[in-house]
Amino acid sequence: MRALLEATNLRKSFGPTPALDGAGLSVRAGEVVAVMGPSGSGKSTLLHCLAGILQPDSGTVRYRDAELSSMPDAQRSELRRTDFGFVFQFGQLVPELSCLENVALPLRLGGIKRRAAESRAREWLERLEVTGVADKRPGETSGGQGQRVAVARALVTGPSVVFADEPTGALDSLNGERVMQLLTAAARETNAAVVLVTHEARVAAYSDREVVVRDGKSREVEPAR
Amino acid sequence: MKRWFSDLALGVRLALGGGRTSWVRLVLTGAGIGLGVAVLLAASSVPTIFAERAERSSQQAAIPGEADDRALYLRWWITEYRAETVDVRYMMAGGPQAPVPPGIPAVPGDGEMYVSPALRELLDSPEGELLRERFPQKVIGSIGDNALTAPHDLVAMVGDPRMPRDSADPIARFGGPTQAQDLGPLLTLLVIVGCVVLLFPILVFVGISTRLAGAQRDRRLAALRLVGAGAQRVRRIAAGEALLGAVIGLAVGTGLFMISRRFVEDVRLLGLSVFTGDLTPVPWLAVLISALVPVLAVVTSVLAMRRTVVEPLGVVRHTKPVRRVLWWRLVPIALGTVALLTQAGSMGESSGGAGNQEVLIGGIVLLLLGIPTMLPWVVERSVSRLRGGAPSWQLAIRRLQLESGTAARVVGGVAVVLAGAIALQSVLTSVSAKIIEEPLSEADRGKVHVSLRQEPQDLAPQAVGMLERAEGVKRVHTTQSLAYRTDTRNYQGITIGTCEAMTALTALPDCQDGDAFMVVNQAATGNPAVAPGTTVTAFSEDEEITKSWTVPQYELVRAEIVTRNTSGLFLTPAAVRGADLPPGRTQIMVELDQSKADAVEHVRNAVAPLTWRTFVSFVGEIDMADRVVQFMSVRQALLAGSLITLLLAGASLLVLALEQVRERRRPLAVLAASGVPRGALGRSLLWQNAVPLLLALVVSTAVGTGLAALLLRVLDLPVALDWGGIGLLSVAAAGLGLVVTALTLPSLRRATGALGLRSE
Amino acid sequence: MSIGHTLLGLLEKGPRHGYDLKRAYDERFGQDRPLHYGQVYTTLSRLLRNGLVEEAGVEAGDGPERKRYAITDAGVTDVEKWLSTPEKPEPYLQNTLYSKVVLALLSGRDAGDVLDTQRSAHLVTMRELTKRKAAGDLADQLICDHALFHLEADLRWLELTAARLDRLKTEVVR
Ligand SMILES: Nc1ncnc2c1ncn2[C@@H]1O[C@H](COP(=O)(O)OP(=O)(O)OP(=O)(O)O)[C@@H](O)[C@H]1O
Numbered sequence A: 001m002r003a004l005l006e007a008t009n010l011r012k013s014f015g016p017t018p019a020l021d022g023a024g025l026s027v028r029a030g031e032v033v034a035v036m037g038p039s040g041s042g043k044s045t046l047l048h049c050l051a052g053i054l055q056p057d058s059g060t061v062r063y064r065d066a067e068l069s070s071m072p073d074a075q076r077s078e079l080r081r082t083d084f085g086f087v088f089q090f091g092q093l094v095p096e097l098s099c100l101e102n103v104a105l106p107l108r109l110g111g112i113k114r115r116a117a118e119s120r121a122r123e124w125l126e127r128l129e130v131t132g133v134a135d136k137r138p139g140e141t142s143g144g145q146g147q148r149v150a151v152a153r154a155l156v157t158g159p160s161v162v163f164a165d166e167p168t169g170a171l172d173s174l175n176g177e178r179v180m181q182l183l184t185a186a187a188r189e190t191n192a193a194v195v196l197v198t199h200e201a202r203v204a205a206y207s208d209r210e211v212v213v214r215d216g217k218s219r220e221v222e223p224a225r
Numbered sequence B: 001m002k003r004w005f006s007d008l009a010l011g012v013r014l015a016l017g018g019g020r021t022s023w024v025r026l027v028l029t030g031a032g033i034g035l036g037v038a039v040l041l042a043a044s045s046v047p048t049i050f051a052e053r054a055e056r057s058s059q060q061a062a063i064p065g066e067a068d069d070r071a072l073y074l075r076w077w078i079t080e081y082r083a084e085t086v087d088v089r090y091m092m093a094g095g096p097q098a099p100v101p102p103g104i105p106a107v108p109g110d111g112e113m114y115v116s117p118a119l120r121e122l123l124d125s126p127e128g129e130l131l132r133e134r135f136p137q138k139v140i141g142s143i144g145d146n147a148l149t150a151p152h153d154l155v156a157m158v159g160d161p162r163m164p165r166d167s168a169d170p171i172a173r174f175g176g177p178t179q180a181q182d183l184g185p186l187l188t189l190l191v192i193v194g195c196v197v198l199l200f201p202i203l204v205f206v207g208i209s210t211r212l213a214g215a216q217r218d219r220r221l222a223a224l225r226l227v228g229a230g231a232q233r234v235r236r237i238a239a240g241e242a243l244l245g246a247v248i249g250l251a252v253g254t255g256l257f258m259i260s261r262r263f264v265e266d267v268r269l270l271g272l273s274v275f276t277g278d279l280t281p282v283p284w285l286a287v288l289i290s291a292l293v294p295v296l297a298v299v300t301s302v303l304a305m306r307r308t309v310v311e312p313l314g315v316v317r318h319t320k321p322v323r324r325v326l327w328w329r330l331v332p333i334a335l336g337t338v339a340l341l342t343q344a345g346s347m348g349e350s351s352g353g354a355g356n357q358e359v360l361i362g363g364i365v366l367l368l369l370g371i372p373t374m375l376p377w378v379v380e381r382s383v384s385r386l387r388g389g390a391p392s393w394q395l396a397i398r399r400l401q402l403e404s405g406t407a408a409r410v411v412g413g414v415a416v417v418l419a420g421a422i423a424l425q426s427v428l429t430s431v432s433a434k435i436i437e438e439p440l441s442e443a444d445r446g447k448v449h450v451s452l453r454q455e456p457q458d459l460a461p462q463a464v465g466m467l468e469r470a471e472g473v474k475r476v477h478t479t480q481s482l483a484y485r486t487d488t489r490n491y492q493g494i495t496i497g498t499c500e501a502m503t504a505l506t507a508l509p510d511c512q513d514g515d516a517f518m519v520v521n522q523a524a525t526g527n528p529a530v531a532p533g534t535t536v537t538a539f540s541e542d543e544e545i546t547k548s549w550t551v552p553q554y555e556l557v558r559a560e561i562v563t564r565n566t567s568g569l570f571l572t573p574a575a576v577r578g579a580d581l582p583p584g585r586t587q588i589m590v591e592l593d594q595s596k597a598d599a600v601e602h603v604r605n606a607v608a609p610l611t612w613r614t615f616v617s618f619v620g621e622i623d624m625a626d627r628v629v630q631f632m633s634v635r636q637a638l639l640a641g642s643l644i645t646l647l648l649a650g651a652s653l654l655v656l657a658l659e660q661v662r663e664r665r666r667p668l669a670v671l672a673a674s675g676v677p678r679g680a681l682g683r684s685l686l687w688q689n690a691v692p693l694l695l696a697l698v699v700s701t702a703v704g705t706g707l708a709a710l711l712l713r714v715l716d717l718p719v720a721l722d723w724g725g726i727g728l729l730s731v732a733a734a735g736l737g738l739v740v741t742a743l744t745l746p747s748l749r750r751a752t753g754a755l756g757l758r759s760e
Numbered sequence C: 001m002s003i004g005h006t007l008l009g010l011l012e013k014g015p016r017h018g019y020d021l022k023r024a025y026d027e028r029f030g031q032d033r034p035l036h037y038g039q040v041y042t043t044l045s046r047l048l049r050n051g052l053v054e055e056a057g058v059e060a061g062d063g064p065e066r067k068r069y070a071i072t073d074a075g076v077t078d079v080e081k082w083l084s085t086p087e088k089p090e091p092y093l094q095n096t097l098y099s100k101v102v103l104a105l106l107s108g109r110d111a112g113d114v115l116d117t118q119r120s121a122h123l124v125t126m127r128e129l130t131k132r133k134a135a136g137d138l139a140d141q142l143i144c145d146h147a148l149f150h151l152e153a154d155l156r157w158l159e160l161t162a163a164r165l166d167r168l169k170t171e172v173v174r
């Protein structure tokens, strides 16, 4: 099967020390890939390059038939809105908007009418069991609730790839488990691939296979049957 | 198009959402912009104020006519009361058809008068007690506003049917064409510099206010970028936010303006006051302001986003800002300098004001604009090498290194005001030296002249009698004054009096009866002294009687200050005995007992029964030329404007500093919670404002003096800078910064309370 | 784990046949090692002997599977005592994984490689457990989580050791 998203030989430096040094990764449609490795090894940087948020110094990132690193910014923005979803450890919600509006935001940016967008957003909040916080602002929710809202927002557009960077990093085990269950279940249902950066094995266990990043180099581990 | 609108709407939604924090931010933005808008609206009313004043004074213009029964006989009397001028008009109707002056319903009869509201208030108050003696007439009504130039004018219109017709002006009607004032190149440039220097900082403040809470906004927009809003759209969204702030600011500003307009009649700033009705913005200027403010808001906020727009990662990483580049920041200063250099000498006296006003204004604006563009770079480079020090210092410096932009913005407005003030001050000083060629003599508060109008019968004995009985009078001297001329152009005064009387007037060495003196200016400019023995034409002051006369032997005296009353020939009675001179006019000089308060008012009251036939002035007080009067009023208006701008600078600085504390509430709370003493936080806040302020002082002093030098070249005046004034202004600005920091300390206390820890 | 106590605990809900007991045990606790049939009966007869269970009636027919067992008061007390006594924390010193890894690392093999291989293997198991957890009931989840946390703990220790050894190695080389 052809890879949906494929990065090869990525290099990226911040100043003198390289954050990525020839890393690569390929993601097939609908699979959950865990990216693991010690702190500072370049996991987040790899994820940002895959998602087109960062431009690598060299190497290629191919999504479907397009080359991300040669796309203009506007097109990459568009791609983020329509085909990608993001869940970070924290901070990705717009603090000024209510949770419902936050989830509806990508749809509205895509030109969908407010009412339609919000009703779809509400469905997703229901699926993630956080209808209670729909009218609260992110600052007024607990970390776990906020993460579920973020998951809802990542999935609401029906993306092909969801990028999750330590999505459970700030949560306790119970909430973390729940967020992971909801995220992977929803992703599988919509056939969305998930790129999951984590250093917790228990969280990585929700994946289909793992990729290990060390010193800016990645090593794909084929699933042992 | 629809996309546009929905993006703007989303921006508005973002600015409104966020609960208390957003509201506080909006209130601060509204206050910041609103203050500026209010001042701009007031400034845009200035043309109306002048137009209305001119209109009213043209209505007041008395057109002389035939001395017959259809005329109104009018006599002006200017009297002073504790440094305020009271404008009194005595009038008598020649007949029933006589015109009635504007502002009153009918010509007042004998013993009646109309007074302006301010005068009525003064007369009714305890402070006006002494003045009441000068007005025995009964007040029968108020003078309407249409007959006053300003609400605080002290005016009385008094009926005086016993006034002899031939000593008053017959007036056929009131109302003439409005007269345009020609200020001449010097004053025109001064007014231009003043307006630009005072108004431009306000625009800077408006621009700065729209960037409140910049870091927070950047984070919010980064979150939008992450979910896939393109750079273009994020700009539109930010524009929407800025628009909302601008609109709120406009509303707040209009409200502020409307409210303060109501009270404007009660306010006197440096003696200036304005009618509420006159304080009406010129319509096109008002429209311009309401368009300019939102445009400015949008432009500055979009420009400010150059960097953040490209970074969706702003949500997780606060990267160190890119190093600023210098070259484009120097462009405004360079362009402004070139613009002003091209105009060098163009507004000089000799070139008659051929300067291009647009280029001049543009040049000044560009130079001043250079300050807010330069400052961030200067702050960044200056702090980047600083290390170590006490914890509070370190906190402040690290903060400045990370976010020099905010700090530069906070002090940017004040810096512009300061630079403008320095330039204005220097130009004012030079121009005043040019316009007031002779130093204004210090009036001698211990002596007054009592001038009398010439009447068929000599009023002097009567006046002297009145004065000798008055309270606070030490001595009453009389002298005779007449004049002579050598040719048609060179006039000089002759004063005849006893040694005692003349010594009181001017410093004469060792005077004995029979002596004669010639008093000339020390610098010996002006008319050359006539040699003794020259035959000249002597004449009475009205030039009706002229006689040929030979100048006697005299002693030359060089005096410090020479005015009309205290220069020329001084002759003792014995020196002119037998000489055939035209009759002189009696001058009365009164020595006051300065230990008595209001002695001069008692003198004025003593001769008040003679009304318009007298005028009392201090010895040494000189009548100023029209140009000097104009200059004085321009200077006064500029100083009043500077005061307002300075207040605005303080208010804006406060708003910005408060916002800075608010934005950094969480880190501050964390520091306080982890045991950093409040004192250290307060000091770090102080450093954080003081360091940029110091840099701002340096930059603005440099730009201000540069601007002053350029402007003086434009005026063709020697470049002389008033370092004392510059120092004083800088110290004042520094003081302002300190006061503002002190005012933010309570908010720091609140921010570092337990609640600050809760992130929102 | 004490099979006797576990069976007693299962009987607390109500009397059961021996066969039922085995099924219940296997379902909840025996994922890796189902009980032998005989084991159940020897245990039950030991409990009977000690007076911790009693026969609660025999159904028509023959053979031990026809018997129903119920817990006695003494049995309830015994379960309570067992539950309230803490297990002795066992350091996993005899664990083979530990010995292997320490040997591998000490013999100069690349710590990262050892870690990766072991993590990969661990993750395979952990994925299975995670899947089973998603399908199972609460008891399943508890058991799976128990295993998952232990496996994770192994990995964490391994990561820490690897990181330390790496540092140690650079220090030695320097
Ligand atoms: N914006 C940046 N500026 C400077 N250095 C950066 C930046 N982003 C990443 N780095 C550096 O790149 C390296 C890799 O960072 P990255 O965030 O990708 O690590 P990570 O594997 O995600 O670590 P963690 O598990 O701790 O999140 C680190 O050394 C980090 O210091």
Ligand SMILES: [Mg+2]
Binding pocket: A043, A044, A045, A165
């Ligand atoms: Mg990371």
